[in-house]
Amino acid sequence: MASKGGSNGKSKPADGKSKPADGKPKTGKKEVKKETGLGLTYKKDENFGEWYSEVVVNSEMIEYYDISGCYILRPWSISIWEILHDFFDPEIKKMNIKNAYFPLFVSDAVLQKEKDHIEGFAPEVAWVTKSGKTDLEVPIAVRPTSETVMYPYYSKWIRGHRDLPLKLNQWCNVVRWEFSNPTPFIRSREFLWQEGHTAFATKEEADQEVLEILELYRRVYEEYLAVPVIKGKKSELEKFAGGLYTTSVEAFIPNTGRGIQGATSHCLGQNFAKMFQINFENENREKAMVWQNSWAYSTRTIGVMVMVHGDDKGLVLPPRVASVQAIVIPVPYKDADTQGIFSACSSTVSLLNAAGLRVEADLRDNYSPGWKYSHWEMKGVSLRIEIGPKDLANKQVRVVRRDNGSKQDIPVDNLIEEIKKILDNVHESMFEKAKKKRDECIQKINTWDEFIAALNEKKMILAPWCDEEEVEKDVKARTKGDMGAAKTLCTPFDQPELPEGTLCFASGKTAKKWTYWGRSY
Template identity: 60%
Template sequence: MLDYYDISGCYIIRPWAFKIWKAIQRFFGDAIEDLGVDDCYFPMFVSSKVLEREKDHIEGFSPEVAWVTKAGQSDLAEPVAIRPTSETVMYPYFASWIRSHRDLPLRLNQWCNVVRWEFKHPQPFIRTREFLWQEGHTAFATKEEADTEVLQILDLYRQVYEDFLAVPVVPGKKSEREKFAGGLYTTTVEGFVPTTGRAIQGGTSHCLGQNFSKMFDILIENEAKERVHVWQNSWGLSTRTIGVMVMIHGDDKGLVLPPRVAAVQVVIIPVGITAKTSQEDRKALAAKADELVKDLRKAGIRANSDTRENYTPGWKYNHWELKGVPVRLEIGPKDLAKNSTRAVIRHDSSSQDIPLATLTSTLSTLLETIQAAMFTKARAERDAHLIRLETWDKFVETLNNRCIILVPWCEREACEESVKERSARTAAEQSGEDEDEKAPSMGAKTLCIPFKQPEDGVKHGVTKCFACEELAKSYTLFGRSY
């Protein structure tokens, strides 16, 4: 899926992974176009003068901003930054494009790369110094319109994960401490990796309020002839999606790809060939495999055949299992005689015989069944690791059991900071090791305040915060994260 590059934290995305990104692009790109969002492209460079106009925003990114200071052998008169995100790149131009309420809504999206010079240990797809993403930037006349779009986009992100990548996510709102720097509020879809017990932020949709429009003088004359600031959103989804999918579905044999995003959904391998097999029979098997590929492709199934004669069937099985192809079809002389093929399913290693007469229809149904089964399995595993607690007593113990935790919480920033510090300290004491500053934190933080609260949720004025004596405002998801 990728190769390592000679600059730490940068990776080469190979075609097997990039085709998954293209599948996400097609779905999401079509969906936002239907909502009225237009694609555009802005330069990757931003001047220090513009970047530093929004103080809270740049403070949130400043440790990660990469600067260009030289051109050839000459120092630049003014260093330029490589975009970590594009609010400050785009909004000066929003100010000149938007004059009246008739110019709204303005809804733009760009597919591009950004650079964030992370100092923690890089992890392929998950935490990289350069990554690909889409970033949407929109402006509205009213907060109500902005609020509506925030949730529309967040649900599209949920669909990317759940409907395409077969990854369950929890939609919710970020805490004040974890929200986007300079924004009004942030919504998120949070994933979970059972093998590590860590959550991962899947995609975020932010309401920026009027903070940026005030900084960049983005004003309209409304219907009452008043000069008012616009309401803005930004939202983004990155190639991190691929890493989340790999970690949740992969096994000891390699990748396990959901059919809807797999570059190859079905691979056909001739089998039953021995030293006694005639050249004519070998050619007949290879021709049949190629014929089936054509039939499947006509039916919209992404199929390939592996008719290479210098590799054994066993080697080919391993090769395509490692790549995560959802279905392997084996066809040999005996199968041809019976007019059938043997199908082996990657995600659960089950197998079944399929008559060639019904191959396309059977495989179409089978691929959808696999997609649903992968999601059901991942959701059941996630749910088994999502534990509800009411008090602090077993909090760190539950974290150490590789779980995320739903608790009643007061929503105070000081409390969240205390939880992170206390949980990290307790974990270090229990392990007897100091925390690695470059590794993901052992402290817990808020993941999100889920939109779907427990039916017997917080009793206002009665329920106490799990970590302090303040009254709880919501049930909030805490955990260790990437």
């Protein structure tokens, strides 16, 4: 079943191959590190899974914890989550969605009330069975999602049409006890997310909100994380269990040839209203059921960003989510005016921070400039600003971009304007590079043989489909293997023309739509 803000089906490690159950990188023969001792031991194109595990640790985004599948999110990653929060939260408040908080625990009786919905989560539900050494009379579940926690109270709070719409969101953690291949950010046993749950008097209102929220999710990925995504609708087989339909933003990881569900916005229809008796008296004093939505994105966003942009030097952070957009490094030579250089570094930081940029200086005297370069490259900081004797004399700074390594000297008088311009260009360049690489992996096909060839080449496949569930199940069965089965990723809203008489690639029946297929996380 589709999980909001996540994926569905069996989990896959970062590279889609088998991996230790704790998600930690393997030990073994390694490549020679850089002289600084900061280099990665694995290359992105050669061993993606180990590269990813190494990057998220060495860049100080996470630390492994002593419970498998749980990770410490360090300030370097939490700052990204906070920036995304600071974009998304005001946007949903403009839509008059209010924040609330519901308990972490849910009773078994309530959890089982909507069996179709909870069935897909059942193997992942964590249970509290003891208080101290005493067995609880009735075990209590830790929320894997909050429909069953929240909706009994929606039934209590909604009585008449004046109580609608009811639009709540919560920022919280959830627990899904993954048993295979936990991967930091991508699939962990505990993760952070926001989850919105809304109720309306009409389906039209619900439909409208589904797409408004989905557009916000596109903006999270494209305008902040510089990751291109495709907006579309999930198949009946892949939609959120218990819902009416599911929309999603889908990203793609070229190195592994896998799609990844970035965030989802569901129309739940009236299924939960029926189960939890969420009724209201309409304007005609008739009893009616509400129409509901739920939607979420999670810390998975951070993992997708790392996978798409990272390179063999470490992270490459899009500047709009980087807690440090530029790092200022003094480069003193023998007999240089060291104090003058350090003062220039500090004044540069003050100048840029006062202009609303996020800038720090690395003035540590126990590390060489070369070591600092490697350290901040590993952490993915967008710009490095170097100040040496020549820069001091010429009243300039040298700016080095993390994304492409280009360098330019900028007069101090123009610094604010130029740095802002460069940061905007870095974001656009990162997005265009990622989009070009993704687009090169998309293959449009018409036949089964073309489909299998494209799948073996790790492509994201756009294929004509008859839109029949049994055909999708058959494709899954026929492509099952060590790398996982192929499935539908989404039917894009932006549909190419479907010529009359086009046949489904898998069944030979009349095709009804173009749909993206592939392996996924």
